[in-house]
Amino acid sequence: MSLLLDPFAVTFVQRALLGGALVAIVCGIVGTWVVLRGMAFLGEAMAHGMLPGVAVATLTGFPPMAGAAISAAAMSLGVGALQRRGRLSADTSIGLLFVASLSLGIIVISASRSFATDASAILFGDILAIGPSELVALAVALIVTVVVAALGHRAFVALTVDPRQAQLLGLRPRAAHIVLVGLVTLAVVSAYQAVGSLLVVGMLLGPAVAAGQWTRRIVPTMILAALIGTLSVAVGLLISWHAATAAGATVAFTAICSGAVSTGIRALVRALTRPDGRRAPASVIPNTPERTA
Structure with missing residues (x-):
């Protein structure tokens, strides 16, 4: 048990766990809609769309999350403008701005002498550097997410x-x-x-896919995805601590693995409970468009 608990006795790991849990809850709620609506490519584009803003903020000394928000908002407005005025399909619009944003972000970062350090932190995160101000911002983001998701649930x-x-x-x-x-x-x-920015989609998709194997209803899927995401954060931090690997990347990889593990376990359960090989009834088949609240 000491191997499991010792890392969480360290203050910065405790903050990383709390911050990661807040992120996991937000991603569990939003990721459920991303999976149901088939918006994974948009999520990936948003992740790269915020890269120029983060790079500029990092080099000029402004809060990186403020730069990320401005840049991601510009990305979403750009996608909408291209679709309306350029008459381009959604995937074409997203693809164009996706590559443009990624390229522009790297160009901005390369202007810095600390290119390697800046690029590593921006692309792969630094969960162990989460401080009190970031925790407050994450808590506010969670409250906004819950309120908006609740008010817009019927329309979604x-x-x-x-x-x-x-x-x-x-x-x-x-x-x-x-x-x-x-x-x-x-x-x-x-x-x-x-x-x-490169690994955000892992937190959005992995836990939501894992949760979708066990429930057809939207709200329970969100709750289960948030729990799986939080567990992925804890396991990822433990692996990172003992294996001396990059914490953010390890957490994201663990979140993706949760989807694969859940799918495998679900398939095994079905095989054991349906020995005659007949197809399982529709009530246990996840990820159908007819999910309701």
Whole structure:
């Protein structure tokens, strides 16, 4: 037990665990919608879209999270503008801005003499450097996420199941989509400090995929994803401590592995409970569009 508990006796590891848990809860809520709506590519683009803002903030001495928020917001507005005025498909618009933002961020970082250090922290995060101010910002982000997700839940469900029906019901699917993109942006910016811009999507997708193997309902999936994400943070920090590996990358890898492990366990359970080889009933098949609250 001492091997498990000793690392968490250190103050900066305690802050990393608390900050990572806050990130995991935010990503558990938002990641569930990302999986259901098929928005993984958008999440990845947002993660790279904030790179120029983080780079400029890092080099000029401004708070990196402020730069990340501004840059990610500009990325989301740019995607919308290209789709409306350029008449480009969503994936084309996202792909263009994704590469442009990543390139611009690296160009800005390369202007610094501390290029290697800055690039490593920006791309892969520094969860062990989370301080009290970052914890406050993460707590605020969590409160905003919970409030917005609760208020927009009905509209998000209708948007996911049938956007045309949502329009008929007066739920304004276009506005709901914009708010959902805003939540993705908030989650990506919140997770930046913990796992960096390259690994944010791991926290968004891994726990949500893992939770989706065990429940069909949206809110329980969010709760389970948050718990799995928090456990991934704790396990990742332990592995990083004992194996002397990069903490943020280890946490992100553990989160991704949680999805693979959960899928494997679920498949094994199905095989053991259905020895005749017949297909399992629809009630236990996850990730269907017909999920309800």
